[in-house]
Amino acid sequence: MIIAVDGPTASGKGTIARALAAHYGLPHLDTGLLYRAVGRQVFLSEGNPDDAGAALAACAFPGRVSVHPAVRAALLERQQAFANQPGGAVLDGRDIATVIAPHANAKLFVTASVSARAMRRWVEMKQLGKNVERAEIEADLEARDERDRNRAEAPLRQAEGAALLDTSNLTKEMAVATAIALVEKQVAAKA
Numbered sequence: 001m002i003i004a005v006d007g008p009t010a011s012g013k014g015t016i017a018r019a020l021a022a023h024y025g026l027p028h029l030d031t032g033l034l035y036r037a038v039g040r041q042v043f044l045s046e047g048n049p050d051d052a053g054a055a056l057a058a059c060a061f062p063g064r065v066s067v068h069p070a071v072r073a074a075l076l077e078r079q080q081a082f083a084n085q086p087g088g089a090v091l092d093g094r095d096i097a098t099v100i101a102p103h104a105n106a107k108l109f110v111t112a113s114v115s116a117r118a119m120r121r122w123v124e125m126k127q128l129g130k131n132v133e134r135a136e137i138e139a140d141l142e143a144r145d146e147r148d149r150n151r152a153e154a155p156l157r158q159a160e161g162a163a164l165l166d167t168s169n170l171t172k173e174m175a176v177a178t179a180i181a182l183v184e185k186q187v188a189a190k191a
């Protein structure tokens with residue numbers, strides 16, 4: 001069984017994908033890590049991820065290499081091989097149900113309000129001992145959303161047939177239980 005989980009940063013998609021993988025005994029790939037790794041490499045080699053001359057200021061947006069079609073193509077095969085391994089897999093990202101695995105057995109589009117996502121990120125940062133302004137986090141999330149939704153190649157969007165799961169007012173346990181119920185419903189409907 002292949003399960004595709006897409007959604008914006010801090011929507012809860014990573015937590016949900018990990019829980020689904022544990023529940024169904026499937027391997028899990030956080031595809032955002034691939035783009036972050038590429039971003040990190042560009043940073044280490046002192047390259048410019050924007051191709052436009054803007055300063056690389058402290059690698060504030062390590063995911064911004066993901067707008068380039070060549071980068072996406074280079075990572076496509078790896079992600080598809082992971083999705084299509086025997087037994088299936090859970091992948092989370094931005095374009096899993098739209099590009100990487102449109103044939104997935106279950107597709108979730110996980111989202112939450114900007115304020116709920118900023119609050120979660122703020123709590124995470126706080127736990128790491130980092131004191132960042134909530135407004136700053138909101139601005140960062142909005143900038144990422146804007147970039148992920150409006151890029152020409154594989155933009156973030158709810159795929160046809162994907163179930164929408166808004167986690168704004170759900171606890172982690174409720175979000176996971178809802179995700180499992182949605183997967184069961186999609187699998188049963190296709191059987």
Ligand code: C5P
Nearest residue numbers: 009031032033035063066093094095148
């Ligand atoms: O999910 P995460 O926030 O770790 O992803 C980092 C960045 O990688 C995102 O902002 C997005 O631009 C990019 N990404 C993507 N397609 C995916 C996963 C992540 O473009 N499937």
